[in-house]
Amino acid sequence: MKKMLSGVLAGMMLTGVLLTGCGGEKSKEGASADQNYDYNSTVNLTWLNILHTASPPTDVVKSKIEEYTKSKITFNWVPDASKEERITTSLASGQLADIVTLTMMSNSSVRSSLKSGLFWDVGPYLDEFSNLKNIPAKVREAASVDGVLYGVPFQKNLARSGFVIRQDWLDKLGLKVPTTLDELYEVARAFTEDDPDGNGKKDTVGFGDRSDLRYSSFKTLSSYFGTPNGWKVDDAGKFTPEFDTQEYLDTMNYSHKLYQNGYLAKDFAVTAKTDQQQQFAQGKTGIYTGMVDILNLHNLSQGLQPNMKLVPVNKISKGDGQYHIWSEGSGVGGLLAFPKSEVKSEAELKRLLKFVNDLMDEKVFMLMTGGIEGTHYEIDANGAFKVINKDLWQADVQPFASSRPSEVTYDLKDADAEKQMSNELIRENDKFAVLDPTVPLDSATMNEKGTELQKIITDATFKFIMGEIDEAGFKDAVSSWKKQGGDQITQEYEEAYAKAKK
Known part of the structure; x- marks a missing residue:
């Protein structure tokens, strides 16, 4: 299968969740301070993850992923609707897991936690792994905070909207x-x-x-x-x-x-x-x-x-x-982050990075996308991907779609003509995607108050649309945003931008 851009399923939407008891002792076979870590050893890991479906996946595909990646995975799922509350609580309590999927990269709690040194800087290690080394420099930059990469970036198409x-x-x-x-x-x-x-x-x-x-x-x-x-x-x-x-x-x-x-x-x-x-x-x-x-x-x-x-x-x-x-996140859907409280040594970190690297292999990509060939999907005579048992696919496979570290590594031709056209248009969006200039920048005030301040604008926008306030009322909301911290955010972004340009 040729490597191009993928649009098979929905992109990654990522978050954290409270994990009961995950801060206790963990058994990672072979984990030690030895830098010559045995990547062929089986790793027992916990993973805080987001659930976009009604139910978690069965063990059918999970067991295949574990076999290929030489791992035993304990997933801790949180419904998408609860992600903001749960990730904030998890970060504040310190009850984390070996791998934490972080989304809402502009969320003040997430930004503050990243900057606090809670997670490993993985930037120095990516080039040691066959798939991770291919993450483009512009993606690494967009995923970094103050120039530090606090997790493996989830790679997405630049712009999926339409x-x-x-x-x-x-x-x-x-x-x-x-x-x-x-x-x-x-x-x-x-x-x-x-x-x-x-x-x-x-x-x-x-x-x-x-x-x-x-x-x-x-x-x-x-x-x-x-x-x-x-x-x-x-x-x-x-x-x-x-x-x-x-x-x-x-x-x-x-x-x-x-x-x-x-x-x-x-x-x-x-x-x-x-x-x-x-x-x-x-x-x-x-x-x-x-x-x-x-x-x-x-x-x-x-x-x-x-x-x-x-x-x-x-x-x-x-x-x-x-x-x-x-463009959401300039092609970055979030981070697979590794808390220092759970991942104690460089050796453990590297073993987990090897696990993430293996998730990007074609075989695991297909497991997380389609499942088992002949059971969940088939490739037809025209080389197109087609789910052959929708109920099984939804139960065994679909929940894994948002956990793929990259949706742009492999290209599948979809047997459904409407879906294939959608995939092609999403790729076409790259040509006129508008990036957010603040993605690689940092603002302390945004980290502290950004989520709270955004609610002022969101509420005012909804009220304007519904006719509850007029243009003057909306401008009052903008003024309130500026007075309560928006002007400071603007200044800090300007300073960070000027510094980055030097």
Whole structure:
């Protein structure tokens, strides 16, 4: 299988969780201060990890992973919905595991813990391993804090965002796939007002959405309006937060108009991701944010929307033919971090790095992606990947997808045409991805107050969209953000940026 870019399943979403009793004695065969560590020894390890599915995986694929990597793994899973609370508690209590999956890299608790020296600096060791040495320098830089790499970066595509639209509804209403924001608005209107499902009832809405400013339609629409990703930096090195730009205001006005006219789901501010997916699968909405979920949406619709046809859309402009899409983490999905409280010696660290290195081998990638060939998946005559037993795959394999250290190492051609098209568009997004300039920078105030301050902006943005405040009210919120620490954050980023440029 040739090494290229992968878009088979959803990318890594990563976090931590409380681990009962993991701070006690652990048996790592051969672990010692001996630098000539036996990499062929079996390693017993614990791993704090995120669960994106309803249930943890069975041991069917887990045992195969353990056999290949010469390990015995105790996974400690936490539901995605609980990740922020659990990771904060785990870091504060010090009840960690040998490997901790960290996401929310801008979260103040995560940043503070990384800078405190809680985790090993793995930068000096990566080049000793066959797969880890291939992690690009720009990815290492983006994953570092103050120039220190506190874990193995999860490698992701630069930008996965885009929309999934009901192609069958477009066809019924005589509409084309939108390429501009005006055309997208018209699709949302038609999906709401023109009876796209043909049942004679006004029971559909254009945009489904959820209570997450970053992963809802807003951030993607914001990109299409040309809003900077996180921060704008001018030639003089002056930083301006994205929400203090005209493009952000334009996006709020666009979203407010959608909401006011009923083209954006009225309950979006209290809707969870799983509920948003169910609404789409049930035919209640026609536009979904997240191309990577296209196959899952189709699977959820089975028995509910038998004639559903979907199209992924990644290129929408203001009408000028210029495309932009925000990049999350500049190709970094988080870190596989190793707490010094659990990993006592350099020898233990290297053995765990060897384990992570082995997870990036093609065989383990396929186990974590497809499972066991002939049982969970097959490669058809056209060389395309296809799940052959969906129920088994969901039980044995799917929960491992977000634990793959890299989603860009191997390329699989998907047998599902819609999914394959989504994969290709995600790769195309690399051409016009907009990076967040603060990813490799650090701000002490952001580490301390960033999460709390962001809530000011998130709440104000939602209120503006729903018509509860006007532009003046939003500007008051921005002023509050600045006074409570935002101005200090801006100054610290400018200083860090200037220092990095020297």
